[in-house]
Amino acid sequence: MQIKKTLMVQGTTSDAGKSVLVAGLCRLLHRRGISVAPFKPQNMALNSAVTIDGGEIGRSQALQAIACGLAPHTDFNPVLLKPSSDTAAQVIIHGKAIDAMQAKQFHDYKKVAMDAVLQSHQRLEQTYLKIIVEGAGSPAEINLRENDIANMGFAEAADCPVIIVADIDRGGVFAHLVGTLDLLSGNEQKRVIGFVINRFRGDIALLQSGLDWLEKRTSKPVLGVLPYLTDFYLDAEDAICTQQFTEEAELLTVVVPVLPRISNHTDFDVLRLHPQVNLEFVSVGQGCPAADLIVLPGSKNVRADLQHLIDNGWKAILDKHLRYGGKLLGICGGYQMLGNVIHDPDGIEDVAGSMDGFGFLQLETTLAPAKQLRNVGGCFIHEALSGVSVSGYEIHCGTTVMSGTEQYEYLLRYQSDGLTIEDGAVSRDGNVIGTYLHGLFDKPAAASAILRWAGLITEQQVDLHAVREQQLDRLADTLEEHLDRRFLEALAG
16 A cells, blocks of 8 residues: 555545544644645535635635644635535635636536646645545535546546545445445546545444455455544534533523524534533524524625525514523624625625615625635723633625714724724624624633623633644544554555
8 A cells, every 4th residue: 555645535425524534634644743734625615714825715624734733724725615505606716715606607617626726736745745635525426527626536636545434323334335436437446545434333343244345345445444432523614513512500592593504603613512501503494492692693695694584583583582681692794684784786695785684783784895804813892891802713795884873882803914903893782792703702711701791600611722632632543543554654654
């Protein structure tokens, strides 16, 4: 087995474990002192991160960069698609949004996108000893094989070996692996150097006959069977994780409506991990349970998601929530929804036009083509939170300004490119706040300040950075124990 510089991890399905396996391999190599970088040619996700070079990449590649001990960079994910509807997406190349395209348009655009992919990969090859590549979805999607840049199309262009991972917890693992391999071309099958089975529970001896059959049937080795990790946390690529870690008798209930185009829901990971918070992601159409705090999250299509909330009675729900003393927070798109009106004169997110917001804050938002992308740090300036430091990132289109005659207080102040910027707004009664800042809860002190504002009297703190590091090391330990030793040595070179 020979692995020169680049190894690609592909999966039989979405959520088979590609992102996690790549993160674990990156951390494993990084701990051995090997210069390693993550790479995903094409990602489709509404969770994204701002990079050190001022661009935007998928959240999973930002996590994998952390596993490598690196700051996120646009070369780690040169093509990012952010869906704005069932048939259209914003296309981001090398961190910058270039256009919104229908699915057929992007299919025709793939030849151009492949140039961007190969440019990034070449730069990484010149900088790092090892590159661990994550595929997208499944390589066996027959209708997407032409001009493929995300799976075998890239592997063929980069001439790299491939391992295929499958999730046994959902059943059908042997059918998934054999079927996926059979649907590849002869040259692509030769490129596959082995399989990894993910999320196994039980006695491995009971699986052995199946492993023997698989290796005989495909002439490919099983490189490892990874156990199901309980209480395991890593940033989600796109799917919302509802697993919680509540322990305490005193719980603060936080409700987040799941918008059709919800984005960057990783903002709430700290709350999901917090032992004193009962975090509930609720379907918009199912109403809202009693809550101490309701958070309107980010959105890739703000006016459409706002209309969805209005159509399902959420104006009355939010009015009642505030009338009974609850707190309301809007982040990014949710912040825009809290204002009086949202204008989209150029049709940035959807059909051009304007619509009224909820009117809880006297604000007016106008969307514009240029996207704000920056990592920032500063402090809260609202009196209930004043002096507490906060950091995060902005990813949004357009600007929000005060409208009407009512004065409001800014929520926070930070420095960016030598400028002092005041962001967000606080209602006159102090019960409604909004901000463009993603990652609002990531710093322990900032999360504690907001939870106190929402009603938690004696709070604990969750250090998301420490949790993430511990879980990455736990993952790397698991790979060290359960992956084939010869494979790991070949990977380490």
